Amino acid sequence: MNKELSRQERADALGGMGCKRKRVEDARFTQGKGNYVDDIKLPGMLFGDFVRSPYAHARIKSINTDAAMALDGVVAVLTAADLAPLGLHWMPTLAGDKQMVLADGKVLFQGQEVAYVVAKDRYIAADAVELVEVEYEELEVIIDPFASLKSDVVLREDLVAEDGSLPDGAHGPRKHHNHIFTWEVGDKETTEQVIGEAEVVAEDMFYYHRTHPCPLETCGCVASMDKVNGKLTLYGTFQAPHAIRTVVSLISGIEEHNIRVISPDIGGGFGNKVGAYPGYVCSVVASIVTGVPVKWVEDRMENLMTTAFARDYWMKGKIAATKEGKITGLWCHTTADHGGFDACADPTKFPAGFMNICTGSYDIPVAYLAVDGVYTNKAPGGVSYRCSFRVTEAVYFIERMIEVLAIELNMDPAELRRINFIKKEQFPYQSALGWEYDSGDYHTAWDKALEAVDYKGLRAEQAQRVEDFKAGKTRSLMGIGLTFFTEIVGAGPVKNCDILGLGMFDSCEIRIHPTGSAIARLGTISQGQGHATTFAQILATEIGLPADSITIEEGDTDTAPYGLGTYGSRSTPVAGAATAMAGRKIRAKAQMIAAYLLEVHDDDVEFDVDRFVVKGAPEKFKTMKEIAFAAYNQAIPGIEPGLEAVSYYDPPNMTYPFGAYVCVMDIDVDTGVTDIRRFYALDDCGTRINPMIIEGQIHGGLTEALAVALGQEIAYDDMGNVKTGTLMDFFLPTAWEVPNYETDHTVTPSPHHPIGAKGVGESPHVGGVPCFSNAVNDAFKAFGLRHTHMPHDHWRIWQTANKLGLHG
Amino acid sequence: MAKKMHIQMTVNGEEQEFLAEPRELLIHTLRERLNITGPHIGCETSHCGACTVTINGKSVKSCTMFVAQANGAEVTTIEGLGSPDSLHVLQEAFKEHHGLQCGFCTPGMITRASKLLEEIPNPTEEEVRFGMAGNICRCTGYQNIVKSILAAAAEMSAAKEAAE
Numbered sequence: 001m002n003k004e005l006s007r008q009e010r011a012d013a014l015g016g017m018g019c020k021r022k023r024v025e026d027a028r029f030t031q032g033k034g035n036y037v038d039d040i041k042l043p044g045m046l047f048g049d050f051v052r053s054p055y056a057h058a059r060i061k062s063i064n065t066d067a068a069m070a071l072d073g074v075v076a077v078l079t080a081a082d083l084a085p086l087g088l089h090w091m092p093t094l095a096g097d098k099q100m101v102l103a104d105g106k107v108l109f110q111g112q113e114v115a116y117v118v119a120k121d122r123y124i125a126a127d128a129v130e131l132v133e134v135e136y137e138e139l140e141v142i143i144d145p146f147a148s149l150k151s152d153v154v155l156r157e158d159l160v161a162e163d164g165s166l167p168d169g170a171h172g173p174r175k176h177h178n179h180i181f182t183w184e185v186g187d188k189e190t191t192e193q194v195i196g197e198a199e200v201v202a203e204d205m206f207y208y209h210r211t212h213p214c215p216l217e218t219c220g221c222v223a224s225m226d227k228v229n230g231k232l233t234l235y236g237t238f239q240a241p242h243a244i245r246t247v248v249s250l251i252s253g254i255e256e257h258n259i260r261v262i263s264p265d266i267g268g269g270f271g272n273k274v275g276a277y278p279g280y281v282c283s284v285v286a287s288i289v290t291g292v293p294v295k296w297v298e299d300r301m302e303n304l305m306t307t308a309f310a311r312d313y314w315m316k317g318k319i320a321a322t323k324e325g326k327i328t329g330l331w332c333h334t335t336a337d338h339g340g341f342d343a344c345a346d347p348t349k350f351p352a353g354f355m356n357i358c359t360g361s362y363d364i365p366v367a368y369l370a371v372d373g374v375y376t377n378k379a380p381g382g383v384s385y386r387c388s389f390r391v392t393e394a395v396y397f398i399e400r401m402i403e404v405l406a407i408e409l410n411m412d413p414a415e416l417r418r419i420n421f422i423k424k425e426q427f428p429y430q431s432a433l434g435w436e437y438d439s440g441d442y443h444t445a446w447d448k449a450l451e452a453v454d455y456k457g458l459r460a461e462q463a464q465r466v467e468d469f470k471a472g473k474t475r476s477l478m479g480i481g482l483t484f485f486t487e488i489v490g491a492g493p494v495k496n497c498d499i500l501g502l503g504m505f506d507s508c509e510i511r512i513h514p515t516g517s518a519i520a521r522l523g524t525i526s527q528g529q530g531h532a533t534t535f536a537q538i539l540a541t542e543i544g545l546p547a548d549s550i551t552i553e554e555g556d557t558d559t560a561p562y563g564l565g566t567y568g569s570r571s572t573p574v575a576g577a578a579t580a581m582a583g584r585k586i587r588a589k590a591q592m593i594a595a596y597l598l599e600v601h602d603d604d605v606e607f608d609v610d611r612f613v614v615k616g617a618p619e620k621f622k623t624m625k626e627i628a629f630a631a632y633n634q635a636i637p638g639i640e641p642g643l644e645a646v647s648y649y650d651p652p653n654m655t656y657p658f659g660a661y662v663c664v665m666d667i668d669v670d671t672g673v674t675d676i677r678r679f680y681a682l683d684d685c686g687t688r689i690n691p692m693i694i695e696g697q698i699h700g701g702l703t704e705a706l707a708v709a710l711g712q713e714i715a716y717d718d719m720g721n722v723k724t725g726t727l728m729d730f731f732l733p734t735a736w737e738v739p740n741y742e743t744d745h746t747v748t749p750s751p752h753h754p755i756g757a758k759g760v761g762e763s764p765h766v767g768g769v770p771c772f773s774n775a776v777n778d779a780f781k782a783f784g785l786r787h788t789h790m791p792h793d794h795w796r797i798w799q800t801a802n803k804l805g806l807h808g
Numbered sequence: 809m810a811k812k813m814h815i816q817m818t819v820n821g822e823e824q825e826f827l828a829e830p831r832e833l834l835i836h837t838l839r840e841r842l843n844i845t846g847p848h849i850g851c852e853t854s855h856c857g858a859c860t861v862t863i864n865g866k867s868v869k870s871c872t873m874f875v876a877q878a879n880g881a882e883v884t885t886i887e888g889l890g891s892p893d894s895l896h897v898l899q900e901a902f903k904e905h906h907g908l909q910c911g912f913c914t915p916g917m918i919t920r921a922s923k924l925l926e927e928i929p930n931p932t933e934e935e936v937r938f939g940m941a942g943n944i945c946r947c948t949g950y951q952n953i954v955k956s957i958l959a960a961a962a963e964m965s966a967a968k969e970a971a972e
Contacts, residue, residue, distance in 0.1 A: 022903060030899040030918060032846020032886035122836070123829070216850045216858055216912045267848070268946045294941045300851040355844030528910030528947045577867025696906045699949030700964040727855035727944070735950040736941040 006517070015548060016541030017755065020692035020733055023533045024548075025526075034265040037220045037237050040089040046075055047221065048283050048296040049125035051115040051132045052306070053107035056143070056377040056720020057155070058136040063115060068131040073124035075290055077132060078116040078282060080104040086395060091251055091281055094274075094499055096170025097180070097342035098158075101381060102277045106139070108155060108340030110720050111305035111335065116282040118294060134561045139188060141151050141720040144312065145337040145374040148178040155340065163667045170342075171351040171373075176550070180342050180373035185356045186433050192330035198320030202405040205714050207789045208393050210312035210337070210378070210714045213227050213385040214423065214732065215527070217267025219307050220297030221280050223287040231258050236280060238263045238555075239273040240565025242523055243502060246278050246559045246665030253282060263555035269527035270704070271383035271627050272308045274345045301725045308345075309378070309714050310385035312337040313393045317401045324603045327420045330359055330367040330432075332397060336382070338373050344382030344568070346389045347497040353389025354488045354654075356433035360398035361486040361658060362420040367432040377720045385492050386704050387767035388489040388568040395485045399770035403777060405484075411457070413451060413774075418443065419482050428751075435488060437656045438750050438758075441684075445746050446484060449660035449682045452744060455480075458664060466782045475670050481663035481775025485767040489759045490573025490655040499564065505650040506574035507561035508582040512643035516634040517549035523563010524575040525555040529572060529697070529761055535579050535672050542583030543590070544610035544624040561646055569657070569759035572689065573750075578649035579786035580754040585645035589631075593643075594622045596636050620718050655750045655758035659683040661767045669795045672798035674710060674776065681767070682744040686758035698743050698764045706769025707733050709776075711793040731793070780804060815879050819844065820888030820911055830876035834868075835859045837875045838885060846886035846915040850944070857943030860916035862887045865922045869942070886915035887920065897967075898922055898960045907956030909947030917943045921957045929964055 005013070015021050028034050065077040080102040083089035090098045105115040115132050119125035142148045142155065154160055154177045161167055166174045171181035183755070195201055206652045219237030232254055248254040266273065279296045286294040298307065314335040320328045336352060338344060346353040352371035359367050384390065402420075406413035421442040422429045429437040458480050465478045494503030507523040521537055524531060532552040540547035554560055563575060587607060594612035595602040598620055605612040612627065614620040622630075628635070631643040664678040665714045681698055688694055711731035717725040725729040749756025769790075776792040777785060783804045801807060812827040812935070819842060826841065838844040850858035852871050859871040862884040890896035895953045901907065908914040917940070924939040926933065931939065936957050937950070945953060 023906065025911065026903040027892075029908055029914045030886075030895070030902050031890065031892065032844075032915040034911045034914075036837070036848065037910065038849065041840075041843075121833070156971050166901075172958060214946065215858060216846065216910070216944065218850075265848075266910065268910040270946070300853065300856075405824075530909065692906050696909060696948060696952060699951045700909060700947045703949035704946070726853050727851045728853060730855070732944050732946065733936040734941040734944060735954060738937075740951055741949065745891075 007609055013234055013557065014540040014544065014546050015537060015538050017689050018689070019537070021533055021537055021547060021690055022637040023530050025530060025532050036217055036265050036267055037222060037235055040222045040235050040292040040547045042222065042224055042262065042462065044292040046118050046120060046290060046292055046294045047122040048123065048286055048294050049117050049129050050113045050302070051117065051129050052136065053110060053112045053114050055107060055136050055138055056110045057108060057139040057141045059106045059139060060114070060724045061135040061137055064133040068117060068128040069160065071128050071131060073118065073120040074128045075120065075287060076118040077128065078285065079377065080127045083285060086285065088251065088281055088285060091342040091761065093128060093341055095342040095344040095346065096348065099341035101281045109377055110722055111302065111379065113278040116142035116286065118286045118290065143376055143378060143718065143720050145335050145376055146374050148374050149176050151178060155377065156175065157576065162291045171801045173772060175722040178375045180338055181351050181377060183351045183371045186368040187366055188368045189327050190366045191331050194366055195318050195320045195331055198328055200321045201322045201409055202401065202408040203318045204404050204787050206315045206397055206400050206787065207235060208311045208313045208315065208396050209475065209790055210309050211385065211712050212714050212730065213270035213272035213307050213383065213709050214549070214730065215268030215270050215272050218298045218300060219273055219277060219279065221283050222295045223283040225287040225291065226291035227291050231260065232284065233260045233261045233262065234284065235264060236264050237273045239269045239525060239527065239567050241500060241525055241555055241557050242562045243564060244276060246502065247500065247568070248284060251281070256336060257320050260493035261557045263525045266381065266525065269567070271310060271345070271567055273383045273780045274383055275308055275343055277307050290544055300727060304730055305722045306379050307381065307727050309339065309381035311393060312381050312782040314395045315393065317397060319401050321404050321405060321409065325409050325416050325419055327362055327364050330364050332358055332369045334371040336371055336373045337376050337378065338382050339376055339380040341380035342373060344379035345384065347491055349496055349498060350389060353391065355390040355394050356487045356488065357391055357435060358394035358397050359431050360395065360434055361422060361484050363422045363426065364432050368459035370579060371431060378716060384568055387762045388487060388491065389489040391487055391771055392766045392769055395766050396773070398772065399483050399485065400787060403774055407781065407786055413482055414455060418446060419504065436653060438653055438752055439485065439748050440443040440486065440656060440658055441746065441748050442484065442658065445658065445660045445682055445684055448744065448746065449662055449680060453662045453678065453680050477667045477669055477708045477779040479665040479667060479775035479779030481665065483661045483771035483773040485775060486656055487763055487766050488654045488656055488659045489762065490570050490651055491570055492654055494650045502564060503650065505648050506563040506570065507646065508575060508576050509646040510563045510582045510586055510644060512586060512628045512631070514629050516545055516628040518545055519551045519553060520579065521553045521560040522575045522579065523561055524566040524571045527566065529571065530693045534693055535576065537689055538576055538623065539577045539583050542580050543586050544607070572759045573655045573753060573758045574649060574651055576757055577651060577754050578647045581649055582645045585647060586643060589643060590624060590627045592639055593627045593630050593636060597622050597630055604654055651751045655686065655753060657683065657685045657758040657760060657763050659763055659767050663771045663775040665779065667776070667779045667797060669801045670796035672801065674797065676739040679739055680742045680744065681764060682746065683758035683760060683763050684746045684748050685763065686747065686749045686753065687756035688745070689757060690746065694760050695743050697761045700766045701740055701762060701764025702741050703733055703738050705765045706738065707731055709769050709772035709790050709792060711791045713791050813876055815875055816880055817881050817883055819883045820885060828875050830874060832868040832875040834873040835876050836876050838870060844885050844887055848912055848915065850912065855944065856917045857920060858913050860920045860943060862919060862923055867920050879933040886919050889918065890913045896956070897963050901960035901963070905952050905956040905959055907948065907953045909924065913943060917953060918944065924959050925964060930961055
């Protein structure tokens, strides 16, 4: 006879929320048995490859495909002329613009898709790409957004009316033929008045350079048109498979029920795999034309040069304060370089994403933000690389602004933050730019962080280092980077968040099997976050069945309920909530079944970890396993057989994770080499589902932040040539460059989320970038530096030191 | 198109013989010809290490090696390191210490680590970080990868000592 388990032992046996459950995904990945898009092999499959423009801006005079078509093994070569009769030579972007699928008379960025070759294998396709003859006429190239707004050169003739007037864009009137939109939030007049009358004003321009999410697996797809049944199956690296299905249906005319989109294992996304790319459209067309499956997988250069850049924001800021450091107003004007097409992945009503979270963690009474989107001869994109929509830009802006204000006030930046934090009792807090922050306890987190690193001690050490440097005893400076960030994630409420008109709810469907195991399907898709592990933990706690007995499935639109996918840290805040709510529906029915089995009224039983017990008589109970069997085995009056539930969750608000980071960095003044001596990260993501996975997300996000802050960029020369198109030039840190991180946490649950969780995957990136950057700037503060732009690679740091006269 | 070459190689202990264009890259031979899809393609320029395999006892990035160069070679991929019933110590350690997230770099990472621990059976953290610098991971920040490898090294050393 088994000893009766204690309540805690029963809870532990479930592997529910809060435990460091090992990942169920790892068995296949560690044995090389993941199933990624390029692993998919279908009978008769052909390969697609692109002819791409070597020029950043050129007219296409002619395209000759004869030699390519003559090559043995080439099946088709598609150009815009072939797609035009189908209306597929252009496609809609997520931002309300349109984008050429294949060059329609001109090209607008280097690497733009000009023709699509379909061949029997990838080698023949690559050979054929070389045989396609394209005659170009070079046009003047514009890579600077400020110059673009003054230039007579029209980048997008399709957006200028015949009489020369400018039709409105998707986000209102346009000021210039290379202008896309102006987006304004806040109170301009009052903000400018406050700044005009302020005791202290700090002002600066912050450039958040163009970079790229660069997941280790590039983008790709396999399109398979079954002409007999009229069904299209599209496998691909899609962060939002349902949205892709709807988009494919809308642009191809194939009815949505005849399209099945499958996201298999995805080798990292970080925002790169949210958008729809010409490769998908061309592969679908090629499969329809040939009647056989067509695979397209971009190579690394194509990935870096053409799909989904991030950032490229010029942010001019002014911040007003009293002499004591109390902030009284914030003003920001951003010039946003969107490249040749506006393909930003943002909710429809937010053309600059949630950039209006730029008042940060501070109680700022009045603020104003304006963003101007601009066309240039760069690749389209503007995705949120490991952040919610433009949140990293916003946080970088305010956290640099604070540092510059601290210099202006001659005040310690930690103290300046502290006296301006939104107080615990002010939540829910209405920000000047329109958000309602759900919960926070910033002072507690900040004090904990500063104490953990001995902040005072660090400042004393830094002062001594400056003395030693001036005395010629050392050539190394010390920077202390501080950041306190507030994110806005979990998009979002359907009332104000949609993409292409699709509300940004998410979903979960649960089926409990007769023997007490289950499958749950969600509208999201993991790209390494470990959903199969953590969503099962949520359910284990909610429905009282072991996490090990719950399969989580995502990514197949034929089986999963509709959802908007995984990006912007929305899986836990939205799909995680749907999972909990669907679990509660299961529990509600289980309660009725339990009451029937125990021969008491529904209200006389209560849920207890893994069972329903009769109130006041815990020895009388039915376990969830017994209840599951009864649902299939007994005719219960008034209750349908089976045990299933579905929930579509429309979040009432965003969630607002926050954190306090400190970076301690030594900088060799003569080489510009940085050494991160210490990095402390305190995160508050509300309720913690799996601490092991949270910690892994923090390590990874910080490393991507290190990359962006210290060297990673998509750089162009004046001709519009991409200078960082391979991993030789595009900085991805290795184990050698990355420090060990110290992680810590506080827990302030979200009051509106069913389990109080806020999402965490992007926090470390959003908080990390300004923290690394602040450390570099801080190291040179004693020598008069106010601000220097990222990325802080060794060469740029050396230049900074040189300009400050530190090289003697 | 060049004339096809007769190629013979041993992959994960199995003899393979076929005709291939000499320009065929080894990673494509493995993935497309032999259906060994553990090694992945991440960059095609030898930087990322997702395609790492062991060739004649050395770690090699199979995306920049022609199949012709591997003629006669002995090749081991992640599929040859352990089996579902008997995982390699490193495979267990990566699972135990959360040394992976999206899993795309993992086969190359573990294959490289298996060689590293032959080259340096008891590495320091610094030696692990240096020895693994040819393999890029975008998800983990390496902290738990390093932890996994150090844990595996300790376990393998302990097992070796116990055997002696």
